[in-house]
Amino acid sequence: MTQAMRIEGGMVDRERTLAFSWNGRWMTGYQGDTLASALLANGERLVGRSFKYHRPRGIFSSGSEEPSALVQLRDGAAQEPNTRATTVELFDGLYATSQNHRGPLAFDLMAVNDLLSPFLAAGFYYKTFMWPKAFWERVYEPLIRASAGLGRLSMQPDPDAYDHGFLHCDLLVIGAGPAGLSAALAASRSGLRVILVDEDFVPGGRLSAETHEVGGQAGADWVAEATAELAANGNVRLMTRTTAFGAFDHGIYGAIERRTDHLVDAEDRPRQVLWRIYTRRALLAAGATERSMAFGNNDRPGIMLAGAVRAYVNRFGVAPGRRVAVFTNNDDGLRTADDLSDKGIEITAVVDARQGDVVEDTIGRRGIRAIRLGDGRRIDADCLAVSGGWSPNVHLTCHHRGRPVWNAEVVGFVPGGELPPGMSVAGAANGTMTLAATIREGHGAGAEIAGDLGAGGSPGTPVEAVDESFAAAPFWHVTGLRNRAWVDLQNDVTTKDVRQSHQEGFRSVEHLKRYTTLGMATDQGRTANVLGLALMAEAAGKSIEETGTTIFRPPYTPVAIGAFGGRARGEHFRPHRLTPSHKWAEENGADFVEAGMWLRAQWFKKPGEKGWRDSVDREASQVRKSVGICDVTTLGKIDIQGRDAAEFLNRVYANAFLKLPVGKVRYGLMLREDGICYDDGTTARLSESHFVMTTTTANAVLVFRNLEFARQCLWPDLDVHLISTTDGWAQFAIAGPNSRALLAKVVDDLDLSNDAFPFMACAKCSVFGGTPARLFRISFSGELAYEIAVPARFGDSMIRALMKTGEEFDAVPYGTEALGVLRIEKGHVAGNEITGQTTARMLGLGSMLSSSKDAIGLRLSKRDAMNADDGMRLAGFRPVDRSVILTAGAHFLNPGDPADMAHDQGWMTSVAYSPELGISVGLGFLKRGTERMGETVRAYSPVRDQDVLVEVCSPHHVDPDGVRQRG
Amino acid sequence: MIIDHPLLGPRDAAEFVVLGDASLIDRPDGMTATVEEMHDYAYLRDNPAGDHRELWYHEQGDRSWLVVTRSTLTHEVIKVELARNVARAQGRSR
Structure with missing residues (x-):
């Protein structure tokens, strides 16, 4: 097909023909076309089916307000549903299909819905599908789900990349039409740093669509001159294809820039950029949006907003029809007839509602063929240009709950209430509807803002232009219609729905919106809302002013979720922190697990091992038999120094710390102020005024934050300072009976004998002939064990040297799983037990709570309920049938009791297969657990389908007297 | 949101x-407070519509x-103040 509807003129580049595919047929357009203008050029009027009734729909507008021409763009993973054909820039090879129909577009099987329309009126989903009840799940819901929505998702991951960016400016101008350009010129000349954004791919706004002259030349020529000056001024960033979609706090604006959507090949560049723009001031010059009027069958393909008709004729060189009728309630609509006549397009009628003439109905199934007037006359027309007046684009002024106010002269809502701080409005967005006034207002606003911000330059004078006539009448709908008249095209809301909403008592505008879904589609009812409000006001016998309006919220136009996600997806969802031994671990068969942001080795697979249990059992056994090495760098480390450091620790730990001797380590328990345990760890005293605290991996950040809170807000004059040194030191646990012998070969000149360096000792030392180190004799596994720390840069060489030195002891590296097995065997609590819901007494640590001092949480930990004698207590569990593998999360029941919460006796928190004992062992909380050693209870897990008898025992499954760690 | 840090100037929230x-x-x-006083401190907050x-x-x-007002x-x-200064002004010290 050869662009039969293409006419001369416009801003398209006829030297550059582009081929595109529409519903499988190849067509051509020109550079500078949108998909909509190219479709119209090829005579395609029917481009989609409506949401509810599957009515044939065409192209209604020429911009981002488009409610009807929603298409599916691209294919495969890049497929994007519900794309407005009016904003899609044509490129060579563009692939688009229509959506929301079964079978071919022209013979949609779902069009039967249109015949069923009496059953699908406003609120039908609350009524129609109520009966019979049994039908809901089996018939109605699947039916509704199958027909819901418009386009289809690809169901594949988005193949494109999205970036986030940050920009700063003195003045953000939103909209590069006559007002925005004039404002940017004045501000830029004065010396402000300006960002000028426009959602279109060419600047100029309505000047691109109209035949106005500016400064004695064609509008588009002035736009070119103005943008050239802005570029030359050097302080303006003009961003086309960029939509400012939200006004956020403190002068921050969100904008989405479409970087590669218009290119044949994105060449791996990010598809879109989500900009966060920090502004001192902002000027909204977003123009206005034309709206329709309600008359019979006003939704047929070929019925188009008058301004859009002019845009297709003047900007794109496309005739939306050969014989065009105009229906208007204002002077603006009349200009359409003039512009079209100038291009040689036949005007079959100009129907002016202000003179009492109306279009009552339209004729034509898949596109309009004729109109029927109020007096019964039938007039042929393959395009009807409708102008129901213009609504200022006040959206961003509402984003801080500013309420627009009705302006009878404009016949529209203009900005009102409190605007977002720093925002002003100019041009049509402000209700200034004529060209010269718009230019003056934009220029004035730019100059005034420059003055406010102290810019010294001269803003110059506004460019000359002529004010066109603007006289709009509040005419909304034709009365006495026999056929349905649409208000909201995208959500298929008719005048009848609005009246019904009023009749059924949904009279507030907010109720009207939610009951009829008026304005709730992706276009937020930009061409529909005011008409809906006018109808509601009329039904209620009130003025539009009294009826009020619903409020606009971000985003102004839809923004892809992918753009909000940016690069933070998949493995980049959040940063990964790598331990100093990561590279070595990778080389040695480690399997990694996420622990917070860290990647930790969970086990090291050896050749021949069939599953993870083989590796973990071997690692845990070897620790108890000889020696194992584990990277524990991820534990939080906080360096605490100052004359009052001991006093400070004494106030943040629930147990005593004041008298910890230099060269010793102590286990410490931290409470929240409400008395619940939240973290534990060890703290070493390296000198009178120097401590090193460790926290759990998970809470490292939180503990540091809380310590800073205590230091700055509670006791600001204590002499104590904190630095997080988690990343500063590589730390390794060396555990097992041979750990001392191994360390003796590592540490320089330090007596490691039990007398000289007993359990819970610490010292600064050096290793391998001079590398500085810190040694702590602490044990999580219950074995004779140490932790040794070296500056992080030595971490990689340290693990290699330790493993080499350890060869004669058959030292093994062990991961977090073996670490877990060892601590469960030993009965040490960890995150599974310190859940933020457990008290010291539950954990068996009640005796640690000091009663002779004040520390965070101590006072409230003494509350009766937290110390009830029949409360939960930590206990150990072993299966009566020794072959059973226990299940964490199982609940305990007394044998014979029913399995319900009333008889709940507690729950299993941690389980592991103990290679040491050859059975599965568990830890858990049991009512009065400490008093019930030897009893048998049921461990019941309906989720895992397990119901077994377990024996209550000490949580210390291995070495309950602690002989090994002290040896 | 932007918070005007007293030492570092305007910073993003x-x-x-x-x-x-x-x-x-x-x-x-904690040594002198009643359980009720400590309870109120730990649990009760005002939720004003206005300055907070x-x-x-x-x-x-x-x-x-x-302390951000x-x-x-x-x-x-x-208003933005260093919490340490606010604490001191309210009589907190050691």
Whole structure:
């Protein structure tokens, strides 16, 4: 097909023909076309089916307000549903299909819905599908789900990349039409740093669509001159294809820039950029949006907003029809007839509602063929240009709950209430509807803002232009219609729905919106809302002013979720922190697990091992038999120094710390102020005024934050300072009976004998002939064990040297799983037990709570309920049938009791297969657990389908007297 | 949101962690306070529609705790102080 509807003129580049595919047929357009203008050029009027009734729909507008021409763009993973054909820039090879129909577009099987329309009126989903009840799940819901929505998702991951960016400016101008350009010129000349954004791919706004002259030349020529000056001024960033979609706090604006959507090949560049723009001031010059009027069958393909008709004729060189009728309630609509006549397009009628003439109905199934007037006359027309007046684009002024106010002269809502701080409005967005006034207002606003911000330059004078006539009448709908008249095209809301909403008592505008879904589609009812409000006001016998309006919220136009996600997806969802031994671990068969942001080795697979249990059992056994090495760098480390450091620790730990001797380590328990345990760890005293605290991996950040809170807000004059040194030191646990012998070969000149360096000792030392180190004799596994720390840069060489030195002891590296097995065997609590819901007494640590001092949480930990004698207590569990593998999360029941919460006796928190004992062992909380050693209870897990008898025992499954760690 | 840090100038709120009501500075002495007083300190907060003094922590910055006076109706930030100075002015010391 050869662009039969293409006419001369416009801003398209006829030297550059582009081929595109529409519903499988190849067509051509020109550079500078949108998909909509190219479709119209090829005579395609029917481009989609409506949401509810599957009515044939065409192209209604020429911009981002488009409610009807929603298409599916691209294919495969890049497929994007519900794309407005009016904003899609044509490129060579563009692939688009229509959506929301079964079978071919022209013979949609779902069009039967249109015949069923009496059953699908406003609120039908609350009524129609109520009966019979049994039908809901089996018939109605699947039916509704199958027909819901418009386009289809690809169901594949988005193949494109999205970036986030940050920009700063003195003045953000939103909209590069006559007002925005004039404002940017004045501000830029004065010396402000300006960002000028426009959602279109060419600047100029309505000047691109109209035949106005500016400064004695064609509008588009002035736009070119103005943008050239802005570029030359050097302080303006003009961003086309960029939509400012939200006004956020403190002068921050969100904008989405479409970087590669218009290119044949994105060449791996990010598809879109989500900009966060920090502004001192902002000027909204977003123009206005034309709206329709309600008359019979006003939704047929070929019925188009008058301004859009002019845009297709003047900007794109496309005739939306050969014989065009105009229906208007204002002077603006009349200009359409003039512009079209100038291009040689036949005007079959100009129907002016202000003179009492109306279009009552339209004729034509898949596109309009004729109109029927109020007096019964039938007039042929393959395009009807409708102008129901213009609504200022006040959206961003509402984003801080500013309420627009009705302006009878404009016949529209203009900005009102409190605007977002720093925002002003100019041009049509402000209700200034004529060209010269718009230019003056934009220029004035730019100059005034420059003055406010102290810019010294001269803003110059506004460019000359002529004010066109603007006289709009509040005419909304034709009365006495026999056929349905649409208000909201995208959500298929008719005048009848609005009246019904009023009749059924949904009279507030907010109720009207939610009951009829008026304005709730992706276009937020930009061409529909005011008409809906006018109808509601009329039904209620009130003025539009009294009826009020619903409020606009971000985003102004839809923004892809992918753009909000940016690069933070998949493995980049959040940063990964790598331990100093990561590279070595990778080389040695480690399997990694996420622990917070860290990647930790969970086990090291050896050749021949069939599953993870083989590796973990071997690692845990070897620790108890000889020696194992584990990277524990991820534990939080906080360096605490100052004359009052001991006093400070004494106030943040629930147990005593004041008298910890230099060269010793102590286990410490931290409470929240409400008395619940939240973290534990060890703290070493390296000198009178120097401590090193460790926290759990998970809470490292939180503990540091809380310590800073205590230091700055509670006791600001204590002499104590904190630095997080988690990343500063590589730390390794060396555990097992041979750990001392191994360390003796590592540490320089330090007596490691039990007398000289007993359990819970610490010292600064050096290793391998001079590398500085810190040694702590602490044990999580219950074995004779140490932790040794070296500056992080030595971490990689340290693990290699330790493993080499350890060869004669058959030292093994062990991961977090073996670490877990060892601590469960030993009965040490960890995150599974310190859940933020457990008290010291539950954990068996009640005796640690000091009663002779004040520390965070101590006072409230003494509350009766937290110390009830029949409360939960930590206990150990072993299966009566020794072959059973226990299940964490199982609940305990007394044998014979029913399995319900009333008889709940507690729950299993941690389980592991103990290679040491050859059975599965568990830890858990049991009512009065400490008093019930030897009893048998049921461990019941309906989720895992397990119901077994377990024996209550000490949580210390291995070495309950602690002989090994002290040896 | 932007918080005008008293030492570092305007910083984006994304660099901060918010804790809530600045009354958390007024911690009673646990040795002398009744359980009720400690309970009220730990659990009770005002929820004003209007100006609210809040604790914000510059975690991705200099780790200062700040007292930010913010209108909960408009998000306007009215005043930003170092929490340490506020605490001292309220008589807290060691």
